[in-house]
Amino acid sequence: MSGTYLGMPAFPVAAHEAVRDTTLRGNLRHATHTIRAKRAAAVAEVSDWAELREAGRRIKDHTLRHLDTYLEQLEESVTAAGGTVHWAADAAEANRIVTGLVRETDESEVVKVKSMATQEIGLNKALEDAGIRAYETDLAELIVQLGRDRPSHILVPAIHRNRGEIRDIFRAEMGAWGRPAPEGLTDTPAELAEAARLHLREKFLRARVGISGANFMVAETGTLVVVESEGNGRMCLTLPRTLISVAGIEKVVPTWRDLEVFLQTLPRSSTAERMNPYTSTWTGTTDEDGPETFHLVLLDNGRTDTLADQVGRQALRCIRCSACLNVCPVYERAGGHAYGSVYPGPIGAILSPQLRGTASEIDASLPYASSLCGACYEVCPVAIDIPEVLVHLRERVVQGGEATLGGNKVLLKPARGHAVERAAMRAARWAFARPGALRTGQRLASRTRRLHPRTLPGPGRAWTGTRDLPAVPAEPFRDWWQRTSGGKDGAE
């Protein structure tokens, strides 16, 4: 089941199940509320947070504005440092390139650093189809992989699991992948971590090929950066002979100096740490130190199309911190799987329909998976106005219009299933443009108020299923105002 999201139902359908899963609700509430409070404290410590946020926004916007220049500079720098750069237009091409590179090494297994880009393209499945086993080495990714599950969070992909569930997965599945879980494993965090450490250690020491993503790529020197908490990344980046990194083209930054901003905002926003425990940087290859061969696969997969959209392009600033997920009341209740993508939560709701288009049921429903409360925008360390992009994408869904797909300008038709709503919106607009028509409707509602049912049929049931309707007053305000000259006649 991992890696594929084809045919996912629309968000409300998936969420319908999730809100009734009390274990899931409990796990998510506990986890998101804990990290939410910690993040707020970690951010409050920094006196110039607003300036850092603005700097991050500007660096990203500048880089995206000149993305062609910086990508070519990056390619030159990486090549000069002994690496090889590959360009992948889409997921299939990226998977083809990586699979080919692993085959050239004659190895049949790889160790992986946690990476969103490789999740996005479904690399593990592509490798499996080619007879290559990919081992996830991040603890939460390991839990997801062993459980034949899907990630439900960008930073903590197993956030939907509690300790008891993790112990059960380790006991049942570790043996099939390598070193089994120790006898009598309990659900204490220290024992679970030790079981994972022992299980992964033999893979680190044996692997000849490592696969990673990148948090940042510095154009001026060709340096890649991975930030992590567990040290598994450092192992995968230094022990194998061949290192293959897959990164979205928007991960480039012009200079090392730019890292100063993001290495402050990323850890505080994501794990609520002042500094992440491991920051690994590498520049091409170095004789007798680390991998002998380094490949960088630059992934587009819808990013250039997204960049073409004036409103939507701000989503490409994202540094994958997950602060928006942790603060989102919708994510907290619906869970990550309902978003039908490796990118769940508010950022996923604006990223997936842009990277994949709005043609599928799930992608057309994602822009509506938000109450537009704005908490995501408030915490975003690169100031992505997620509500603005959500509304923009809603417009694309219901009105259609110009978009870029596969590098070509296309005119999208409105999505199906919105005809009734569109008619209602037009009718409301017609009435609202004519105060007389509005008044007639209000009076009709008031006069018939004793006949109004407590529950509504059809789409109205979505309201009255859990909420009583408000009582309609005897007269609308405008009639009272006219009748009493704004209350001056004294008649209440």
Place this chain on the structure above:
Amino acid sequence: MRVALFLTCVNDTLYPDTGRAVVRLLTRLGVDVDFPAAQTCCGQAHYNTGYRHETEPLARHFAEVFGGYDAVVTPSGSCAAMVRELYPRLGARARAEGRGGALAATLAPVVPRTYELTEFLVDVLGVTDVGASYPHTVTYHPTCHGLRALGLGDRPRRLLAAVRGLDLVELPGAEECCGFGGTFAVKNADVSAAMAADKVRDAESTGAEVLCAADNSCLMHLGGTMSRLGTGMRPVHIAEILASTEEEPAR
């Protein structure tokens, strides 16, 4: 100063008591408030559901109706945010689509002159004690657009704290959305209902008699949930509390 009341379509149709409260409150504070009868709707539901082009005539209508006033006061954080935050965006988008600056120019005058009620009281009139009396225990839910788009901050709480007899108790998780979100409430009814149930539970835990907010649409959603769950709490708009006096108490 010529002051207009933009009551909003929801309040005009369903909550005339809130409108009467605003009139009474402003009159008491010496403001002669007008209610231009041609007013209808700011277009927020259209805009936020993705019907930007359907929103434009409503925004133009708003600008025509309220263009001649020095201040437009509205007892709704989200409708005030629609005008202040999103009308400029409507104009900018029209320009980006090559339709010139006409829409932006039409909308521009009303944008800075539109105030949410508590903003108008505190920032324009410069009052926090409005002479109200309301002998009840109240908890306040800061609604999202007032909180984050307008930055109302502690203005509503300062106004409530100055009301005679009012016991203001803090709402746990106050800044979390109630789950209304306009058409979100029906498009994602399950998640919306779960958010409302949690908010109502938090409100009940305070022991307050009244759940107060500055947006009746959120209170309609929460009040409907409270009524269905059979809690004893009442949803009351902040205008009705601020209008209440010892001589003329709110019902």
